[in-house]
Amino acid sequence: MLSTYTYPRFAYRTPPELQNAPAHRYPVVVIGAGPIGLAAAIDLAQQGVPVVVVDDDETVSVGSRGLCYAKRTLEILDRLGCGEPVVQKGVSWHVGRVFFGSSEVYNFELLPEPHYKRPAMVNLQQYYLEQYLVEHAQQLPNLDLRWKSKVTGIESRDDRATLQIETAEGSYALEADWVIACDGARSPVRRMLGLDIEGKVFKDRFLIADVVMNADFPAERWFWFTPPFHSGQSVLLHREADNVWRIDFQLGWDADPEEEKKPENVVPRIRAMLGPDVPFELEWVSVYTFQCRRMPNFRHRRVLFAGDSAHQVSPFGARGANSGIQDADNLAWKLKLVLDGRAPEQLLDSYCHERGAAADENLRHSTRSTDFITPKSAVSRLFRDATLLLARSAPFARSLVNSGRLSVATLLHDSPLNTPDAGASPRPPFPPRMAPGAPLDDAPVTDADGHPGWLIDHTGNRFVGLYYAGDAPLDAAVTQALAALAGPGADPVPVEVLVIGQQAPAGKPPLATLSDVQGVFAQRYDARPGTFYLVRPDQHVCARWRQFDATQVRQALRRALCLEA
Known part of the structure; x- marks a missing residue:
C-alpha cells in the first residue's frame, strides 16, 4: 500500500472460450498489460484491429x-489519447545539474528551442501512466482486456500462434494471427519459446527510494558523483507527482539487496542526504542491478517481442519505457497494413531492423553511462574524477561526463524503408535536420478555420504528405496531382496531403491546409515553395524532395511498404 496512491482492481470476466462460444481466431493477442503492451493494443484498436490483452495480474505496477x-513518448501518448493526463499530473522539467562532491560542475538544457507542444521530459510514476492507458483501453469496443489470465504455453507457427491461458475458472486455448509479447525483462514467453537474450549484467546495484516530503528542490534532474552524504558512490534525485521524490543510491556489488531494502538501513541514507530537520516518509523501496541485453531478433515466426521482453538497459537515461513505447509505435502501423493485406510480412522484419538498431543505440549509451558512473578500476576512476574537475571550467569536457545520456527518439537513417535524399534528387541539397528516418519536428500551425494548434497533431496513423506552398497560391495541376495521392484507387495506400503556407488561404481550399504563421515549419524543415515531405504513420520522415513529383512519391511509398527495393 502507498500513502499517495490507491491501487485500482480490475475485474476478471469469464472469457467466451470458457462459455462454450464458437472457436474464434483473433488478429492480435498482446501479452502483458504494462505500458508497452497497452500502448501497442490501443494503437492497433484505434486503427480498427480487434485486440485481446492478457495479463496475469489485476492491477497496475507496484512502485x-x-x-x-521524453517529448517523443509524450507525442505518441497524445496520439493514443493519454498524453494530456500524463502531462497534467506529472512534473515537467528540462534542466539537469551535475555535482561532484558538494559543488555543481555544470548544468544542461534538454529543450533549448521554443515552439514545441510537449516539454522535454515529464516525471510521473508508472502506475499513473498504466491507469490512464487502461482507462482509455476500456473505452475501445474492439479491445478486450483479460485480467488474471496467465499464459502457460505458446506455440508459434508460420501462419498462426496458439496460447494456453490459465484462469481461476480453468484453462483454454487462444488462437491469434499475431502475438505481441510485452511480458517484461524475465519474459515467460521468451523462455517458453527457448529464445535467448544476450548482453551484459554489470556488477553494481542501486537502491531506489520513493520518499514523500515537502521539499524546496526545483523540478530538475540532480546527479551527484561522490557526494559528502554518500561518499565514494553516486546519487540521483528526481521529483515525481504527489510530493514524491525518487532518490537512487549506488550501493556496490557486495551489497545485500534484502538488507538494503529494510527501513532501518534506508532511512539513515536519506537522513544523511536531507539533513536532520526535513520530515519525510518512505513510499516504496527497491534494489536493481544494471543490465544491458537484447534478443538477437525481435520476431519469432508469429510472435513479436517489444519493450523489456526484447531488450533491457540500465535505468540511467530513461531509455527503458521510452524505448518500449517507441517499439509499439513502430510496430502497430506495420502490423495493421500486413493484416489488411496491403503490405507483405517483410514489413515486420523492418520492425526488427529499426528497433534492433534503436536497442543497440540504447545499449551503447547505457553501457557507457554505467562505465562512467561505476568505474571498474582505479585508473578509470582517476579519469572520471579528472574529467569532472575539468568540466567545471572547460565546456568541451562536459561532453565527456556521462551521468546517463537522456532518451531521445532514434534517428532511423539506415532504415530500408527510407528513400535517401540522393534517390529523392534534392536540388539544392537539404541540411541534415529532418533527413529520412528522423521523427517529425513539431511546429505551431493554424488550420483553415483559424484555430491554432500543432503540426504533430495533424499526422500519425496514416501516410501524410507535407507540401510547402510558401505565400503562393497552388497551381491547378499541382493541386490535382496532390489530391490524387489520396483519391479513389490510390496506389498502394492513400497519402493525405497537408498544404502548408505562410498565410491562411482565402475561400474553401481543395486540400487540407495549415498556416505556418510564425515561420517555424519553414525553418525546421528548410522548406521552400514546392518542398514535399512523405511521413510514415509513426511520424517519421521516409522521403523528401525540393519539388513535388507524384511518380517519385509513389515509388518512395512502395519502398516504405516493402513492395519494392
Missing part, C-alpha cells in the same frame, strides 16, 4: 518504476 517520459 514508481518507469519515471521519465
